[in-house]
Amino acid sequence: MKDRLAVGGKIRARRRHQHLTQTALAQRVGISTSYLNLIEHNRRTLGADLLIRLADVLPIDLKAFSPGHEGQTVTELLEVFGDPMFESLDVITQDVKELATVYPAISQAVVRLYTSYRTARQSTQDLAESLTEEPSKAEAQLARSPSEEVSDLIQDHMNYFPELEHGAEALVRDAKLDSESLFAGLVRYLKHTSGVEVRVEQTRSMQSAVRSYDPATKVLTLSEVLRRGSRNFQLAYQVGLLTQGHVMDRISQDPLLTSTESRAACRIALANYFASAVLMPYDTFLAASQKERYDIELLGHRFRASFEQTCHRLTTLRKPNAEGIPFHMLRVDVAGNMSKRFSASGLRVPRFSGACPRWNVFGAFLTPGVIHTQLSQMPDGQIFFGVARTVRKEGGGFHGPHPLYAISLGCDISHASKMVYADGLDLRSRQALIPVGPSCRLCERMDCEQRAHPPLFNPFQVDENRRGVSFYAPPPR
Numbered sequence: 001m002k003d004r005l006a007v008g009g010k011i012r013a014r015r016r017h018q019h020l021t022q023t024a025l026a027q028r029v030g031i032s033t034s035y036l037n038l039i040e041h042n043r044r045t046l047g048a049d050l051l052i053r054l055a056d057v058l059p060i061d062l063k064a065f066s067p068g069h070e071g072q073t074v075t076e077l078l079e080v081f082g083d084p085m086f087e088s089l090d091v092i093t094q095d096v097k098e099l100a101t102v103y104p105a106i107s108q109a110v111v112r113l114y115t116s117y118r119t120a121r122q123s124t125q126d127l128a129e130s131l132t133e134e135p136s137k138a139e140a141q142l143a144r145s146p147s148e149e150v151s152d153l154i155q156d157h158m159n160y161f162p163e164l165e166h167g168a169e170a171l172v173r174d175a176k177l178d179s180e181s182l183f184a185g186l187v188r189y190l191k192h193t194s195g196v197e198v199r200v201e202q203t204r205s206m207q208s209a210v211r212s213y214d215p216a217t218k219v220l221t222l223s224e225v226l227r228r229g230s231r232n233f234q235l236a237y238q239v240g241l242l243t244q245g246h247v248m249d250r251i252s253q254d255p256l257l258t259s260t261e262s263r264a265a266c267r268i269a270l271a272n273y274f275a276s277a278v279l280m281p282y283d284t285f286l287a288a289s290q291k292e293r294y295d296i297e298l299l300g301h302r303f304r305a306s307f308e309q310t311c312h313r314l315t316t317l318r319k320p321n322a323e324g325i326p327f328h329m330l331r332v333d334v335a336g337n338m339s340k341r342f343s344a345s346g347l348r349v350p351r352f353s354g355a356c357p358r359w360n361v362f363g364a365f366l367t368p369g370v371i372h373t374q375l376s377q378m379p380d381g382q383i384f385f386g387v388a389r390t391v392r393k394e395g396g397g398f399h400g401p402h403p404l405y406a407i408s409l410g411c412d413i414s415h416a417s418k419m420v421y422a423d424g425l426d427l428r429s430r431q432a433l434i435p436v437g438p439s440c441r442l443c444e445r446m447d448c449e450q451r452a453h454p455p456l457f458n459p460f461q462v463d464e465n466r467r468g469v470s471f472y473a474p475p476p477r
Contacts, residue, residue: 008039022036031050073108146263161251163247167277196242199219199221230306273316279303280309285299296310312329325418326415329408330407350439358450361388373385373386383412387421440452
């Protein structure tokens with residue numbers, strides 16, 4: 001019943017999105033209107049042949065019917081209905097799953113409304129705390145951060161933008177770029193096509209910037225602190241802004257982006273994407289990744305890219321019929337703030353609450369610069385393999401800032417053997433699995449000693465005379 005529920009609801013949603021009546025769709029796929037009506041209301045099963053015909057007409061990505069496709073939406077809805085203001089409604093997990101599968105658009109609307117509510121509530125709190133501050137500061141606090149909207153757009157596109165890939169391929173071909181003389185080739189290209197002069201300046205004259213472009217004088221200035229690969233990246237980024245602006249503008253008009261700030265942040269993200277595609281051309285990088293079994297550090301050396309840039313590029317290998325491993329990627333700081341999130345692996349990343357402290361991305365801070373591997377099992381039984389390592393941003397010298405982040409790159413266990421990091425590990429061992437969850441609020445494991453909050457749908461039990469493995473775990477009997 002659950003699978004039929006998901007299929008029927010998704011077919012109805014796609015049909016309405018294409019502005020087709022049941023009669024019109026039924027005629028195109030060769031069935032009766034009444035039979036289609038029964039399918040959409042989950043009263044008839046759907047055979048593989050008919051599903052393929054429906055996918056051709058609507059169209060539907062058949063991956064949308066795979067188990068867990070709507071998992072991220074379910075996770076977000078569970079967080080929404082876990083808010084204390086919904087406690088009296090008695091919403092259960094199955095209700096949330098049915099909402100996500102049968103009415104995906106309404107589910108996204110609920111998440112967006114709750115996001116707006118959280119933003120407005122936080123803005124009100126910030127404003128109340130800033131009544132004694134200057135008006136300009138109070139107004140700045142009311143501005144909504146665009147990062148979440150950009151992350152949603154990237155996730156919606158599965159972090160693959162074919163037009164930017166084509167633009168990067170054309171640049172490499174037309175400018176005759178090669179890895180050994182990439183800097184000189186990009187400098188020459190900027191000069192000949194856009195009249196842009198490139199200069200490398202000392203840190204003190206850059207006023208804490210690492211890249212600065214003046215459209216009036218057409219001078220691009222790079223800081224001396226940038227290493228060779230980073231200089232190439234910044235040059236390619238500027239080429240992207242100058243040559244791919246029409247593509248970036250069109251993508252940035254996506255309804256997911258609701259503000260000028262969000263669209264500006266999206267252009268930056270897309271320019272970064274273009275730069276990565278120039279430094280690590282798709283076909284060449286995919287072939288190298290598969291040959292070297294996704295050795296991140298080795299790939300970084302070969303393509304002169306940082307650890308973070310290489311991980312990010314690995315998540316973009318989603319070209320149809322030429323795909324890499326479907327990865328998820330996270331970036332967090334020492335305070336646990338998640339500044340990057342993307343998942344093609346099926347990992348459910350929490351939006352409104354902190355992530356599970358058992359994820360290896362947090363343990364990476366204990367031994368900076370060392371790669372950590374982890375086999376982790378979610379409460380629903382799904383197993384992931386991942387690696388994590390800290391990265392330190394380039395500074396301007398002894399007194400310059402050197403922020404530290406941790407990067408996590410992971411995949412479903414079925415792909416783990418393709419990665420060099422799995423060598424020597426028994427991927428079938430149940431003892432090697434680390435039980436983790438999306439977050440404390442969404443994890444039902446009550447025996448976790450690191451639980452910081454009670455789960456959503458379990459009552460909070462308190463016994464002042466007994467203590468469990470954590471404050472929120474039920475006391476032993």
